Amino acid sequence: MTVLHWATLSPFLIAILIPFLYKYVRKVHTGWFVLLLPFTLFIYFLSFLSSTREGNVISEHLAWVPSLGINFNLYIDGLSLLFALLITGIGTLVVLYSIFYLSDIKEKLNNFYVYLLMFMGAMLGVVLSDNLIVIYVFWEVTSIASSLLISYWYGREKSIYGAQKSMYITVFGGLSMLGGFSLLYVIAGTFSIRELIANADIVMASSLFLPAMILVLLGAFTKSAQFPFHIWLPDAMEAPTPVSAYLHSATMVKAGIYLVARLTGVFGGSPEWFWIITIAGLTTLAWGSISAVRQKDLKGILAFSTISQLGLIMSLLGVGSAAFYFQDGNNALYTTAILAAVFHLINHATFKGSLFMAVGIIDHETGTRDIRNLGGLMTIMPITATVSLVGLASMAGLPPFNGFLSKELFFTGMLNATEYGIFNLETMGYIIPIVAWIASVFTFLYCMIMFFRTFTGKFDGSKLKVDHVHEAPIGMLISPVILGILVILFGLFPNVLAYSLIEPAMAGILPGILNPGEFFNVHITHWHGFIPELFMTIGVIVLGVILYLSMSKWQKTAFYLGERDIFNYAYDYGYDGLIKGSQWITRIQMTGRLRDYFIYMCGFMILLIGYTMYKFNLPSFNTMELSPIEPFIWIVAIVFIGSVIAVPFINNRLGLIILTGVTGYIVALFFVVFRAPDLALTQLLVETVTVILFMLAFYHLPKLKKEKTSKGIHAIKLIISISFGVMITLVSLSAFSMGSTAGMPSISEYFTEFSKELAGGYNIVNVILVDFRGLDTMLEILVVGVAVLSIISLIKLRFKGSEDV
Amino acid sequence: MMNTILTIALVIMAITLALLFIRVIIGPSIPDRILALDAIGVTLVGFIGIIMIKQDTIVYSDVVLLLSILAFVGTFALSKFLERGAVIEPGD
Secondary structure (H helix, E strand, O other), X not given: OOHHHHHHHHXXXXXXXXXXXXXXXXXXXXXXXHHHHHHHHHHHHHOOHHHHHOOOOEEEOOEEEHHHOEEOOEEEOHHXXXXXHHHHHXXXXXXXXXXXXXXXXXXXXXXXXXXXXXXXXXXXXXXXXXXXXXXXXXXXXXXHXXXXXXXXXXXXXXXXXXXXXXXXXXXXXXXXXXXXXXXXXXXXXXXXXXXXXXXXXXXXXXXXHHHHHHXXXXXXXXXXXXXXXXXXXXXXXXXXXXXXXXXXXXXXXXXXXXXXXXXXXXXXXXXXXXXXXXXXXXHHHHHHHHXXXXXXXXXXXXXXXXXXXXXXXXXXXXXXXXXXXXXXXXXXXXXXXXXXXXXXXXXXXXXXXXXXXXXXXXXXXXXXXXXOOOOOOOOOOHXXXXXXXXXXXXXXXXXXXXXXXXXXXXXXXXXXXXXXXXXXXXXXXXHHHHHHHHHHHHHHHHHHHHHHHHHOOOOOHHHOOOOOOOOOOHHHHHHHHHHHHHHHHHHHOOHHHHHHHHHHHHHHHOOOOOOOOXXXXXXXXXXXXXXXXXXXXXXXXXXXXXXXXXXXXXXXXXHHHOOOOHHHHHHHHHHXXXXXXXXXXXXXXXXXXXXXXXXXXXXXXXXXXXXXXXXXXXXXXXXXXXXXXXXXHHHHHHHHHHHHHHHHHOOOXXXXXHHHHHXXXXXXXXXXXXXXXXHHHHHHHHHHHHHHHHHHHHOOOOOOOOOOOOHHHHHHHHHHHHXXXXXXXXXXXXXXXXXXXXXXXOOHHHHHHHHHHHHOOOOHHHHHHHHHOHHHHHHHXXXXXXXXXXXXXXXXXXXXXXXXX | OHHHHHHHHHHHHHHXXXXXXXXHHHOOXXXXXXXXXXXXXXXXXXXXXXXXXXXXXXXXXXXXXXXXXXXXXXXXXXXXXXXXXXXXXXXX
16 A cells, blocks of 8 residues: 555545544534545645656556456556546535535535545546556446435435436446456456557457447446436436536546546557547537537536537547557647647536536525526626636637637647548548537537526516525635636646646557657647638637527527437336336236246246257167066056046046045055065055045135136146156156166165175165165155144244234 | 966956046045045055065065055045044044
């Protein structure tokens, strides 16, 4: 355990203390204690900046299950550090915000902070681990913690629904990801990401390459809310706003992005990876931005906007992965997309965090988040309005904010893709920038809607639940204002980030492309000259404004009114259908009738054994070793068979008992004929006792009834009975003939030889029972004893209702 | 010679068994069946006796004795049930 290991696990350790602090230190808001941790971690992680900037990596080893190749190895390079800083930095601000957002009297803060710390620790584990299995473990903890946080107000039905939905979808993805990781292990023989990257050519050449990639991507796409797995994110907005800001905009949904970025070194350079990620990202981008326009709830807009921005980053990672194909790190044509992805990742975390917090303030102060009820808050909440304006302008891609820069880079990256000349981009490539551009228009549109509908227009207090609307307390404003300032700072001085964070992160995403000592050429400027990107941005603004101004025309259309995503219906119907379908199957098979279960069991056995016999060319008959049959045996055998066949046709219970008695006696006769005196004795006794027992219980038995069933069922029963009998006969005959041809001597020679010598008895059967195989006899006595005790307790103890033995 | 006679005897007894079995099946009344069962028991006694001679052994003498007792007990139980409706009557 090194300091880094302790740092990664520290949120879990602190989480253990939270309930005690909450219970015994009531005077102080628990959040203040929590605040120290992410802040300390943030400072701690900042200390790594200088070393990753030099291109160094920090790697710490800790054995966990070394025999299976699972080690808790931590690995810090530019990419991990970027995420660690995001997690701890935004974590600090979110905890600070939550201190003022959540009341320490009304809310169960101990739950909240335990879940939040759990999440933070898991997230740090995901981004810092080098081992795929360890990543998977932390990955699932983030899913669980996220569901717990979404259902924080567990009394609300919608919270539970949202938590369930996110759990199902992300855990589904997590499990497929585990499958993908296992396949990678099968291919390369290691769980370590660095070793996988070193063996990327083996992975590429493997036939399991595509399944492994798709399974891993399922995990990444579900977590990062990519189309069509994005449906859980809008429902996760039932969580408290700090949670939405932290998990569902800045950190957890970026875990999938992280995974894709991290594994680009393994899968990148292949056309499948390029196309799957690019198409998924672009679809998500377009679908999210168009859906966001339809939302009336502020958090709903932000949720779809998050989906759309995640799609943007994802598509950039897809386009950027082509750099592996060219193996050229210095040509900006191939690496701009990765640069844009990393830069936008940071930008998105800053402006989306501040926007969520601003929405939380509006919700907190007005009691509603519905844009149809809001309006004219500009003068009432000036600071919130300013923060929102900055965040939204950045999201829309306006200068001088950081969103503008990343959007320009995004357009550049997408336009570059058309010039690659690989993976069929010559023919299909033009679609990529067009989709990106259309999505940007809608992004601009919903940003405008969100700002103007909330802050401009007429203020109408009668629609709000709160009497007196005013600006939020200063504590609540600190975090969004800090993030807003960061948005402006990164916008004005983007190169502060460029060499310290972005360049090392790019080196982490594209490992092995640069020669040692080389660095990516990262220089972000506001002004590029009159290039296509600039005209695309101008086009976005013009078209967005036109669409916004003509909003009254399309406001009444079904497109705008139907705010629910159609995939939700698919999910809901699928979920209901799954339950109904399984209930239907259960109803069919679990009838509660013994008869049906016998049909299943016997039918299955017939099929299984029949197939086995068919497969091994059975049955076989061998008449070599058969004994001659005495004439009278024929007659007795016919009687015996007759008595068995007669059983189903007798309607009188007493007659049935007598008939079974006859059968039992004839069996005893067979034992005599086949020279088994002890068996004959026992058989006679047991048969008689059974008959008497039947007579004892006779009074309590119900009348024999003819079952009223359809002819079909009768036919099935007949077929199954006959085929079962035939099958057993064939099996016995085959077993006999195979046994006689196998040539193995019987063990009974030993018993006949040594019965007298070793055990001192002439009756071999009895010697076997009590001497050679005495243990079986002892246990059978036990069985009889247990049966006796059970009968006594059944008769004597008569419990009622819920009583039990 | 001896063996042939024994075989014939066995066949005859088997035919007896078959005829008794028909009585068990067709009845018509329950006492008919009970009697047939009793007679089957007795026939089996004879059967086993002949088989003992045929196999030249005495190990089945226990079986013969037991069979005679059990045939009696079985018949008794069935008859008592028919008459009283229960095999073991509850004490006073």
